[in-house]
Structure formats: structure tokens, C-alpha cells
Amino acid sequence: MLYTIPDYYKEFSCIADKCEDTCCAGWQIVIDKDSIKKYKKTKGAFRKRMLHSVNWLQGTFRQDEEKRCTFLNENNLCDLYLSQGEDGFCKTCREYPRHTEEFEGVREITLSISCPEVARILMNLKEPVSFISYERDGEEEFDDFDPFLFSILEDARKEMISILQNRKIPISERVLLVLGMAHDMQGRMNRQELFDCMQVIEKYKTDKALCFVKKYLVKVNMKKNGMTFAHAMFCHLYQLELLKEDWGVLLLETENLLYKDEENYRKLQGEFAAYLQEDIEIHLEQLLVYFLFTYFPGAVYDGEIYAKAQLSVYCVFMIWELWMARWLKNEKTLDLEEMTELVYRFSREVEHSDLNLKTVERIMHKKWFLK
Ligand code: SF4
Structure with a gap:
């Protein structure tokens, strides 16, 4: 059996009664x-x-x-x-907080950021995360498992993580490259041209793909409907089962603070990004890698390659919105502790209910980020 863990895995130990929350x-x-x-x-x-x-x-x-x-x-x-x-x-x-995804002959173990201590570790990481694999005894066969599709997904995820960790280009371009790759792979999958997915992966390593993404971003910026889109995406969170009462309060507060008028929203986005400076790109990268690593290979079970990539981007997008609202509420200041708090609270509500995770996955079956 092949096990894979992130390189910060051994840094975790439960802080028990010193934990600001509890599992x-x-x-x-x-x-x-x-x-x-x-x-x-x-x-x-x-x-x-x-x-x-x-x-x-x-x-x-x-x-x-x-x-x-x-x-x-x-x-x-x-x-x-x-x-x-x-x-x-x-x-x-x-x-807990270890989370295992199971595949034929493979166990991928992550640490869930719903634990405040894990969220703290991730939010303090500066270096790109790497993943460590090791063999242990034990094998089993899964019914209806497609090893070919799984190996393609693993290759694609490896390339996606390498794109997300390419700090020479802005995070917005990295995200679009990942979504573009997943989108094109989904097309091949739907047309039963799975073999062509390897060409798609290669295509997204080229300057041509980056050029396309840059042009796409300019086009999107010219449309000026950022707030309408963000608001619609945010409202999906109201469809989820409420695990903690104070989460509902936080959602309403965030909505009231952010989504008033388009012009103001765009101004806030720019100011907030400038406030956090280059650190923000590192936080977003670590979170995107966390979600993508955890959920992307699950497409082997349902063929929803693009939805899995969208799910990762959606989760990080919503965390960004929560951060921005808190920053605004705090008269435009935000420290790492509060950012960490919002990360683990988001994860608790969305990742720790099978029903909620399934609902978000279902919503992500529709094309949201690339039309
Ligand atoms: S949430 Fe994490 S740090 Fe807190 S008690 Fe549970 S395992 Fe320990």
C-alpha cells in the first residue's frame, strides 16, 4: 500500500485544553x-x-x-x-484531525484545517508544501476502480500543484491555468478521449497557455461584474446544513459588509489585496494546494474532474471573502490569528458534514469560473 502525507504532517500535535475550540x-x-x-x-x-x-x-x-x-x-x-x-x-x-482518502492500493492522508492547530501550521507555512510517499504492507482491490483514470488524475494533480506553486506568476493566473486544465480534461473525459488528457496536461505547461490566461483575465476585468458573481457564489453557503449557530451570523454579517455596490466592492478587493501584500499569495497557494490535494483525485469515482477543481477554488474564494469582510469590520486591519480562525471555521462547516461537502460538490457540477 502506498501512503502519501504532506511534509508538515509530523509538525502536528494536539494542544488539548489549550485549544481555543474543541473537536x-x-x-x-x-x-x-x-x-x-x-x-x-x-x-x-x-x-x-x-x-x-x-x-x-x-x-x-x-x-x-x-x-x-x-x-x-x-x-x-x-x-x-x-x-x-x-x-x-x-x-x-x-x-482526527487526520483525514484519509482511499483509493485502490493508495491512502492519502492529510491534516484537516478544521482543527485550529492544523490551520495555524498551514497559515504559517512559507515554503511550498511537498508530499512524501512511503510503502506499507497491505493491498486490496476495489470494485469498479479505474486505475488508468486514477493515474491520469494523479499526473494532472502533480502538474496543477506545480503550477499553483510557481511564484513567478500571479496567483490569479495560476488558478486559471489549473481551472483551464481541469476544464479541458473534463471535455476529453465526456467525449471518452481519456488518452488525450496527457496532451492537455502538457499544453498547460506552455507559454501559450499562460498567454491565453492573461488575455482571459483582461476580458473578465473589463466586464465589471465581480460583485454580482461573488455574491451569487457566497449565497450558495446558505444552502448548507448549519453546524454552529454563530456560523449563520458570520455569513449574514459578511454579506451585509461586502455586497453593496459593484464599484465599492472592486475598490475593496484592490485595497485588501494591497493591505496583505505578498503574504496573501502564499496563504492562497497553501490553501489551494490543500483543497486540490485532498479532493481532486476523488474524480476517479464520479468523473467530475472540473467540479473537483472548482470545489478547491470555490473554498479558497469564500475564505478570501470572509477575510475581506473581517478586515473591513476591523477598520481595515486583519491579523494572522483572525485569518486562521476564519479558515478553521469555514472548514468545520463545509468539510465536516458529508451532506455539506456533497452539496458544494453538486453545486460545482455547473460551470462557474470558466464559461
Ligand atoms: S481541534 Fe485539534 S488541537 Fe483542538 S483539541 Fe481537537 S485535535 Fe486538539
């Missing part, structure tokens, strides 16, 4: 079958607590009115861990 509140923690069996056999003084803390029918931990896991104590520490040690954890608690 044990706000969402349902599903318990795997082996842990359910183990919990049923709990003996001694902890047995009563265990019986009352698990929803045996749903296979989840019970929560209080504030949606906190009933094992979470007032110091934000886990009583199950304190009583049983790491062996007491179910699979979800043991693995």
Missing part, C-alpha cells in the same frame, strides 16, 4: 463498530457513565444542549481519555 463539540461523532463492541464491554466504575454517554441506536456519542460531547469536561478535556487512555478512543477520535 468534541458542534458535530456528531460517529463510533466505529469495533469501538461500540468494546464500549459495551466496559466494566467497573466507568460502566454507568459509558452506558449513558453513547447513543447505542445511532452509534454516536451523546451531546449536551450546547452540542458538546458528554465526555468533554469543563476543562475541555476528554473524560474517556482520562479514564481509559488512548485505547478508549474510537476510530474518529483517534484519527
Whole structure:
């Protein structure tokens, strides 16, 4: 089995009670079958607590009115861990914030930026991220897995990440090159010309592709409908299941602050980009690489190559909008701590509900960024 992890993977360690949030509140923690069996056999003084803390029918931990896991104590520490040690954890608690995408013979493990500590690591990274692969025992076969499509997606993603990390060109051009490549690959896929995808990947390495992208950007800038588009994209977030009440408040606040008139919105965009200077390009690059690495190869299961690329761009675009609104609210200042907070809150709402992730993916089936 081939495992791949990002190079900052080993930097993470849980900061437990020092964490400004917790991973044990706000969402349902599903318990795997082996842990359910183990919990049923709990003996001694902890047995009563265990019986009352698990929803045996749903296979989840019970929560209080504030949606906190009933094992979470007032110091934000886990009583199950304190009583049983790491062996007491179910699979979800043991693995979080590690996130695994599974493919035939391949496991890709990332650290989820819904954890404040992981978001902090990513937001402090200056160097381009690289990925480390290693072999471990174990193989399995998947039904209906297309190894040829998977290898094309892997080649494309490698090239896309290299484009996103090319700091010699502006991030807007890098993003368009990635979207263009995914768009053209989708066309080949739809026409069942998968072999031609390799030519598409090669094409997007050339100066000709970059020239095309530069012209496209000029054309888009002349249309002057940036706010209408951004507002429409932002409103998709209201379609998602609300995991935390304060997220809904943040959405309304952001909408009210940003989307008033086109001219003002364009001015704000320019001012905000100038305020953050070159650091912003690095933050955007790290986030784009994070989302693309995590979700792009999933197209092997549904053939939605362009939607997966759009999903990555959409998530980063929305984080940018949240940052800009907070900057405006703070009288045009914004520090790294607040940017990090908005990153993990976005990820918690969008990435940590299967339903929400599926809804965003479905929305991204339509062509939004390139017409
Ligand atoms: S969110 Fe991250 S840092 Fe905070 S308690 Fe959970 S794993 Fe630890």
C-alpha cells in the first residue's frame, strides 16, 4: 500500500485544553463498530457513565444542549481519555484531525484545517508544501476502480500543484491555468478521449497557455461584474446544513459588509489585496494546494474532474471573502490569528458534514469560473 502525507504532517500535535475550540463539540461523532463492541464491554466504575454517554441506536456519542460531547469536561478535556487512555478512543477520535482518502492500493492522508492547530501550521507555512510517499504492507482491490483514470488524475494533480506553486506568476493566473486544465480534461473525459488528457496536461505547461490566461483575465476585468458573481457564489453557503449557530451570523454579517455596490466592492478587493501584500499569495497557494490535494483525485469515482477543481477554488474564494469582510469590520486591519480562525471555521462547516461537502460538490457540477 502506498501512503502519501504532506511534509508538515509530523509538525502536528494536539494542544488539548489549550485549544481555543474543541473537536468534541458542534458535530456528531460517529463510533466505529469495533469501538461500540468494546464500549459495551466496559466494566467497573466507568460502566454507568459509558452506558449513558453513547447513543447505542445511532452509534454516536451523546451531546449536551450546547452540542458538546458528554465526555468533554469543563476543562475541555476528554473524560474517556482520562479514564481509559488512548485505547478508549474510537476510530474518529483517534484519527482526527487526520483525514484519509482511499483509493485502490493508495491512502492519502492529510491534516484537516478544521482543527485550529492544523490551520495555524498551514497559515504559517512559507515554503511550498511537498508530499512524501512511503510503502506499507497491505493491498486490496476495489470494485469498479479505474486505475488508468486514477493515474491520469494523479499526473494532472502533480502538474496543477506545480503550477499553483510557481511564484513567478500571479496567483490569479495560476488558478486559471489549473481551472483551464481541469476544464479541458473534463471535455476529453465526456467525449471518452481519456488518452488525450496527457496532451492537455502538457499544453498547460506552455507559454501559450499562460498567454491565453492573461488575455482571459483582461476580458473578465473589463466586464465589471465581480460583485454580482461573488455574491451569487457566497449565497450558495446558505444552502448548507448549519453546524454552529454563530456560523449563520458570520455569513449574514459578511454579506451585509461586502455586497453593496459593484464599484465599492472592486475598490475593496484592490485595497485588501494591497493591505496583505505578498503574504496573501502564499496563504492562497497553501490553501489551494490543500483543497486540490485532498479532493481532486476523488474524480476517479464520479468523473467530475472540473467540479473537483472548482470545489478547491470555490473554498479558497469564500475564505478570501470572509477575510475581506473581517478586515473591513476591523477598520481595515486583519491579523494572522483572525485569518486562521476564519479558515478553521469555514472548514468545520463545509468539510465536516458529508451532506455539506456533497452539496458544494453538486453545486460545482455547473460551470462557474470558466464559461
Ligand atoms: S481541534 Fe485539534 S488541537 Fe483542538 S483539541 Fe481537537 S485535535 Fe486538539
